[in-house]
Amino acid sequence: MEAFLRYILRWPSLEHFIQAYAWVWPLAEVMHFVGLALLIGTVGLFDLRLLGVGKGLAVAPVRRLLPWGVFGFVLSVVSGSLFVGGLWANIAVHPYDVLIVNGYLQTKLIFIGLAGLNLLAFYLTGMSRAVDAVGPGEDAPPLAKAIAGVSLFLWFGVIYVGRLIVWGNLALGG
Amino acid sequence: MEFLALIEQSSLAVWLRESPTVFAYATVLAVHTFGLALVVGLSTAVALRALGFAPGMALLPLGSLFPLMWVGFWLNAFTGVLLVTIDARLFLTMPTFYLKLLAIALAITSLRWLQTEVFEGRAPNGGVSAKGKRLAGATLLFWLVAITAGRVTAYDAYIGWETAAAVLVLGTLLLVGGHVGARMLRGSTRLERRTMSASRAAADM
Incomplete structure (x- = not known):
């Protein structure tokens, strides 16, 4: 398992690319932030509406903004994968070593996974369909509110622990 | 320059920079990112709607998002000042940093004008005027400049x-x-x- 992860987590071609062009890493950082803003701006807006902020909005049309959130998520995953796969080019540490010792990175990945499960729950509990009927000024069902609250907590949590990663153990000693 | 060095040596700046706890520098930086998510994220959603995406979404209720955006903005003005004190000589002598501030000022200005144009103007149920669309586009562009400039302050x-x-x-x-x-x-x-x-x-x- 370790050998397999060590093999797939380091991308030599990406490392060369990052080493050859100084702008690659900061470009990925910009993508990560733009992606974050798009995700929180649209998914967060949807969650806020379910929780009762901007209650004058019917819920169903707010969904039409969510593809922008998916786009933001893709930007963040692509740039985030670059940080992992090309880590060696930046700090000469194997990403696997960071992954097994850095609690913040682990928490971030777990939170993203939980956000995925939360989204799955949104569909499986029928809330996804139920909220489409929520019109202007109306309250979303309590379960939908709970799922929206969990979503907001998890995404802001992802931002928080994400920021802490470089303060965590980066396996620089070994 | 000596004044800037003095700022860096203030007990607040020293604590923020050198305290081993993640509740100093790292948390201020994280809150700065929360603020970014609120003000850039929500204004992006409003700008996208103004540009014609998600046309079924009513415009006027989006006005109630603005207070949250201003929360994000002031959160970042506050944490931004703290972050500057940590490395005052570097930031306050760097053209890129002033470019970031200019881009933020322009983004906020266009956002305020967009707010007036769309939410306080006439024709509440009509679409968004051409001017409103231009302001929405300008807001998005200035945020992109601000994010880019902010990120590259860490580089040559x-x-x-x-x-x-x-x-x-x-x-x-x-x-x-x-x-x-x-x-x-x-x-x-x-x-x-x-x-x-x-x-x-x-x-x-």
């Missing part, structure tokens, strides 16, 4: 300019690609609709 100036060029190229590619992709999708659905109505007409006969 030449890397900053290279990165800006790369952001411009990638942004243009995504914009053109998205536009073409959307047209192709819309084109195909229009074709489907035409074929469907043709077959329905044939069935009616």
Whole structure:
């Protein structure tokens, strides 16, 4: 398992690319932030509406903004994968070593996974369909509110622990 | 310069910079990112709606999001000042940092004008005026400049300019690609609709 992860987590071609062009890493950082803003701006807006902020909005049309959130998520995953796969080019540490010792990175990945499960729950509990009927000024069902609250907590949590990663153990000693 | 050094030596700056706890520097930086998510994220959603995306979404209720955006803005003004004190000589002598501040000022100005144009102007149930759309586009563009400039303060100036060029190229590619992709999708659905109505007409006969 370790050998397999060590093999797939380091991308030599990406490392060369990052080493050859100084702008690659900061470009990925910009993508990560733009992606974050798009995700929180649209998914967060949807969650806020379910929780009762901007209650004058019917819920169903707010969904039409969510593809922008998916786009933001893709930007963040692509740039985030670059940080992992090309880590060696930046700090000469194997990403696997960071992954097994850095609690913040682990928490971030777990939170993203939980956000995925939360989204799955949104569909499986029928809330996804139920909220489409929520019109202007109306309250979303309590379960939908709970799922929206969990979503907001998890995404802001992802931002928080994400920021802490470089303060965590980066396996620089070994 | 001596004054800036004095700021860096203040007990607050020293604590923020050197305290081993993550509740100092790291948390201030994280809160700065929360603020970014609120003000840039929510204003982006409003700007996208003003530009014509999610047309079914009512405009006026979006006005209630503005207080949250201002919370994000002031959160970042506050944490931003704290972050500057940590490395005052570096930030306050760096052109890129002033470019970031200028871009933020312009983004906030266009956002305020957009707010007035869309939410306090006349024709509450009409669409968004051409001026409103221009302001929405300007807001998005200035945020992109602000984020890029903010990010590259951590690098040498030449890397900053290279990165800006790369952001411009990638942004243009995504914009053109998205536009073409959307047209192709819309084109195909229009074709489907035409074929469907043709077959329905044939069935009616």
